[in-house]
Amino acid sequence: MDDGVGLPWWNYVDEFLYRCSEEEYFTNEDCIKDAMQHAGVDFDKIQGCMADSGGIEGDVENTVLEEELAAREASGVVIMPSLFVNQATIRGALAASEVFEAICAGFVAGSEPDACTNCNKCGDVQTCVEIGHCPGIGPANSVSMPTFYGALACVVGIFSCLGMIQWQRSQRQMRAQVRGIMAEYMPLDENNKVESVGIPEDEDDDGVELN
Numbered sequence: 001m002d003d004g005v006g007l008p009w010w011n012y013v014d015e016f017l018y019r020c021s022e023e024e025y026f027t028n029e030d031c032i033k034d035a036m037q038h039a040g041v042d043f044d045k046i047q048g049c050m051a052d053s054g055g056i057e058g059d060v061e062n063t064v065l066e067e068e069l070a071a072r073e074a075s076g077v078v079i080m081p082s083l084f085v086n087q088a089t090i091r092g093a094l095a096a097s098e099v100f101e102a103i104c105a106g107f108v109a110g111s112e113p114d115a116c117t118n119c120n121k122c123g124d125v126q127t128c129v130e131i132g133h134c135p136g137i138g139p140a141n142s143v144s145m146p147t148f149y150g151a152l153a154c155v156v157g158i159f160s161c162l163g164m165i166q167w168q169r170s171q172r173q174m175r176a177q178v179r180g181i182m183a184e185y186m187p188l189d190e191n192n193k194v195e196s197v198g199i200p201e202d203e204d205d206d207g208v209e210l211n
Contacts, residue, residue, distance in 0.1 A: 011039035096126040 015035040025031040036043045054062040076089060083090040085102040104116035115129045122134035136146075 008039060008041050012036055012041050015039045100125045100129065 012035060015038045016032070019035050019038075020026055020028065020031040033043050036046070049064075050056060053064040054060045056062075075084070083094055083099060083102075085099070086106045088102070090098065090102055100116075100119065104112050104120065107113070107116065115132070118133050119125050119128035122128040124135055128134045
């Protein structure tokens with residue numbers, strides 16, 4: 001932050017775009033001062049730095065700009081934006097997943113951070129790194145909510161099927177027992193019917209009614 005690069009710069013960019021982006025204020029010094037003041041940047045210090053490095057008037061070499069151009073050539077930064085990971089240059093449209101993979105690839109197998117293991121196949125790498133696990137899956141060694149509810153539904157379904165099978169089995173056994181009991185008593189009923197249609201007491205063997 002002490003060299004003017006970092007959060008104060010981006011705060012100034014935001015304030016400038018908010019307050020001075022219109023054409024009539026884009027080069028207005030008062031608007032620029034106001035944006036710097038809201039961003040917490042010392043306007044006089046910036047003006048002094050610009051003057052000491054050569055200023056912006058006339059055909060004068062700007063020492064700060066020349067140093068940055070020399071650093072660009074020495075680092076091999078020829079395409080913007082560029083990123084360096086372990087002295088290796090990454091260029092092009094830098095996505096979070098690409099930077100993440102490049103950083104994790106620099107670790108020896110088995111020494112990489114947990115984020116490299118937990119988020120290597122996650123679609124939202126940035127959120128995964130922030131919360132420690134892939135969104136919707138849950139932390140490592142834990143069960144996600146969809147998996148939990150799915151397993152619970154399977155257990156309930158299995159026990160419901162077992163209960164239904166047991167109930168049907170008990171119904172069949174009960175019906176079998178009832179049929180067995182009825183089969184035992186039916187011959188007794190038939191014997192009683194035979195006895196009830198036997199010879200009356202007031203008739204002899206020849207069928208002659210006795211007085």
